[in-house]
Amino acid sequence: MTAPGIGMLQPKSLELLAEKARLLRIHSMRMTTAAGSGHPTSCLSAAELMAATFFYAMRFDRSNPNSLASDRFVLSKGHAAPILYAALAEAGVFPVSRLMTLRQFSSELEGHPTPRIPGVDAATGSLGQGLSVGSGLALGARLQKSTARVYVLMGDGEMAEGNVWEAAAFAASQQLDNLVAMADVNSLGQSGRTMYGHDSDVYRRKFESEGWTAEVIDGHDLAAVVGALDRAQASRGKPYAIVARTEKGHGISFLADKEGWHGKPLSREELAKALAEIGPAPDVPKDDGRSYARKSLPVPPDFPEPAAPAYTLGQSVASREAYGTGLRKLAAANPKVYGLDGDVKNSTFSETLQKAFPDRLIEGYIAEQNLVSVAVGMAAQGLVPFVATFACFLSRAYDQVRMAAISRSNINLCGSHCGVSIGEDGPSQMGLEDLAMFRAIPGATVLYPADAVSAERLTAEAARRGGICYLRTSRPKTPVLYGAEEKFPVPGFKVLRQSAGDRVTVIGAGVTLYEALNACDQLKTKGINARVIDLYCVKPLDVAALAENIRATGGRLITVEDHYAEGGLGEAVIAGLCEAGAAPTAVRRLAVDRVPHSGQSQELLDLFGISARRIVAAVEQVL
Amino acid sequence: MTAPGIGMLQPKSLELLAEKARLLRIHSMRMTTAAGSGHPTSCLSAAELMAATFFYAMRFDRSNPNSLASDRFVLSKGHAAPILYAALAEAGVFPVSRLMTLRQFSSELEGHPTPRIPGVDAATGSLGQGLSVGSGLALGARLQKSTARVYVLMGDGEMAEGNVWEAAAFAASQQLDNLVAMADVNSLGQSGRTMYGHDSDVYRRKFESEGWTAEVIDGHDLAAVVGALDRAQASRGKPYAIVARTEKGHGISFLADKEGWHGKPLSREELAKALAEIGPAPDVPKDDGRSYARKSLPVPPDFPEPAAPAYTLGQSVASREAYGTGLRKLAAANPKVYGLDGDVKNSTFSETLQKAFPDRLIEGYIAEQNLVSVAVGMAAQGLVPFVATFACFLSRAYDQVRMAAISRSNINLCGSHCGVSIGEDGPSQMGLEDLAMFRAIPGATVLYPADAVSAERLTAEAARRGGICYLRTSRPKTPVLYGAEEKFPVPGFKVLRQSAGDRVTVIGAGVTLYEALNACDQLKTKGINARVIDLYCVKPLDVAALAENIRATGGRLITVEDHYAEGGLGEAVIAGLCEAGAAPTAVRRLAVDRVPHSGQSQELLDLFGISARRIVAAVEQVL
16 A cells, blocks of 8 residues: 655765754754753754654655555654654654744744644653553554554653553554664663663663564664664564664763753853754744644544344343443444453453454553553544453553543543452452542543443443543443344433422442342332432533532532442542532532442442442432 | 461472362362352362472562462462462461452452452452552562572463553562562463464564563473473563463363353353362351451551641642652652652652652553552552652553552552643643542542642651552642641641621632632622632531531632643532532532643633633632
């Protein structure tokens, strides 16, 4: 597959590449001095790697550098952003004049790369994630028959992050020979020498032990860099690592390999001295104030509504099982849908997808950080990834989810086995902070289906929505509550028990919804009518509609959740109501209040305060 | 250093070890069948490794197996808990009769290990963390002149976790030759073959590439296991890895190397068949119902109050800088205090500690997961660790923090550079979900000092407190507000502006406190008196005292935080007030409401809605 527009500036000689490297150095220093902050020396070590990658190896559409046909570049060492912006400008993606707006309030050229910038697919700056994103881009290209390649530039400091080695193992297991990793081994971290200093061979051995082809080169020798890039392009069946020995601050006598210069721009005087060393600098044309931010980011594709859920009312089905069925139906309806698994597919029911479409479930083994960032890369290629693991293990990838949000990525995450209701396996396996985690992700959608019908419908809803979508599923089998034609708008909730004489509203979700229904029945025998709400969508909230219900029940409210109280659905509802001027007059938050332990599901629900019995007691307190 | 009571059962021959392995297999199968859940086949692969480790290699005080002088064992593959419990029982730590209570509601023998059990130092079950905990235990032993060794048993599935390789690199960099890693390469994960199957050599190469001595053995050949343990004990200057090729379900014909048996107990009939294969089984004495849970867990040591803060009112000092000074004073007052750094010590000011006491700051490089779990290991040796990095990068270690809480660990974490107030570096470097993260950790203390005096005092407070203590510090310099003698009780807050005519309460913390004070001054010129509260302790909350203030100001409340709204201090306060029957009558939560971008601190505070101007506007809305 070759796209129109591909084929860009290719200097005829190493001399021309050297001139590009020189310009990239000049831009990087000027930009950071103008901004008054930034990381010029981290740019200088990478100048030859960047020049050869952008002006020799890569083929991309400068008017659409994020297209499927374009080679892609991921700057994993995101603090070297200035040299990336300089390379994009020199490549004609936006004008060189724009560079001097670096880090300004009004500029898309932020301190660290974000996808607001054409040619950037994912935000970087939290280190050690770029190789996973690059693996996702490379996999996304291959799955969609693109022959484009992906280049990832890493720093040596960030290679202490385990995420890097999860990615390396994954890329090798997927035989991503369209992926090239470059390590800029400048030996200096932020606060001192890295663990291995200039022992570049350590990194070669690590990559080789992960199943890569790897070589060590002098990263300032352009002929060596070009040769390595040639060999990388010729690699078959294995990803390729170029371990480049470099100097931080290379090219400027008073910066080269000097400690104490990390994250420091040059003063005006130092800049003048540096420019005098490096040769004639071009004039910088004046920025015209026009933004070159990307006009559009990937959006989830349209696809037909999957087949309706096929359950009977009262049938006992775990929501996690319905997730698997829903995912299979989605994959049948849309060829861009993929699942990602962390060796728990028989627990999360991702295996339902795999059984129907063996090639549509990517096995990532037990490496959640990598799974999430691979999904970000796949989404940037227009795919619709669903990562599923135990809810608690998504906490392993919280930084990656955070960066996915900054990346404006469209990824779906399913966390199964939430709460104490999983029972005997004990607290290490119980997701009890996942609602807090995902609620605090800006723009995220947080879905929490109680039954199989809502789980299937909300899985499809997640696929359609942009941003980070989180679906919380439960381990126990629960009765089907809804008919096949029921719709679950977002935001929204369902009122399952209601009468004119309701004196309290009980809001539950997942397993606690059934406890609430049970409590409602018990209360009825005592002559107390309770309204019961299924809050299947925890974020966003339809606060106005919730407020009507709370008002209608005398302002009395019980929230009950299989989650810790902090950041959970109770806090969400209560704070929302108060801010809307509909503060409840009496409220109890029932939630797990301490580290739980092993036991049977039902006895744990009771001990940790979220059973029907506890709801009844709370209702009696507020009346 | 040798403790009394050390020296335990040492079979004279391999035959006796083989008998121990046979008993461990029998116990593991019986326990899980009795429980009706659990992972017997994951135990069977490790029987020889466990028998040789516990009954040949280890020296420990069976009445105090968590003592500094005792060799320690970490079961990183926590789902093999039954065989650990069986080994502890056979070693005499608690009676064999207790084993049959596995996974029961009333038993300390949970589905996965927790420190409720004597001989367990940290909860495991979230995979890939044990080697970091073991590194912390080994480091903690060495720092306190103990010659005890640490053994860590890992599964091959979990070695896909990057955390494992962070730990491996760290242990080598620290030359932890008192640390032995054993890899139980049974080749079967939960849902299928692992990435490398039985290619054990891959793991050897990986360990060697990290700087370890490593060897591959047959993990069911007791002579080979014993020989490897001998060589491990003789290692000098390097940690030692024993990569053991094993079979999942080994020893039972219908389980050995069979897929589909992960996490499944045997039925009564299958158990009888298995026991018939494995030879005569001892009777199981009846459990007497007595708990063998540990009576006490490590508590932070007492130490004298550090020297008082030495600032003048109005002096401009960043809270992160005061953290460094506070940590240095703490270290002077208490030899057990250590800092841990992820190559940001010049930003977090951990370097203030290092400059005064070079050996008291442990450099962990850019590997936050490992840092946190190393701290857990050090705390289990009675040390007082302080891990500091950017607040946002602690999200990288959220699973490890979660497990630290389940471990009842006493660790202190400092997150610097919180919020949009860091400015130009952009969103990847801004901690905006850390309050939500740490609030959702059960029993955690969440501290958020605004000025240097409170930052120093609260650093000392963290050291004294048990559990997870989180200290949130800021990048910008801010004026000192408090005198040197001011105390900061936990829970607690300070009322900084107050009059009888106050019509609204504004609660801020960190940089937003200064915005609140500024807003208060502006409001005064408009004839509006506002009460201003410094909520330096976000968790726990003194809700009753807060409620008094809100009531005194007509129930009107503004909360303002450099954090996302979800799970932050606003939600905490509002939900707390409502549940206490003191719902605010009018409230605005000012918080960062979307992904921010680069800019200057003050312009970002305003754009994202948390500046003095925005507070004034919010106050005018609620009046």
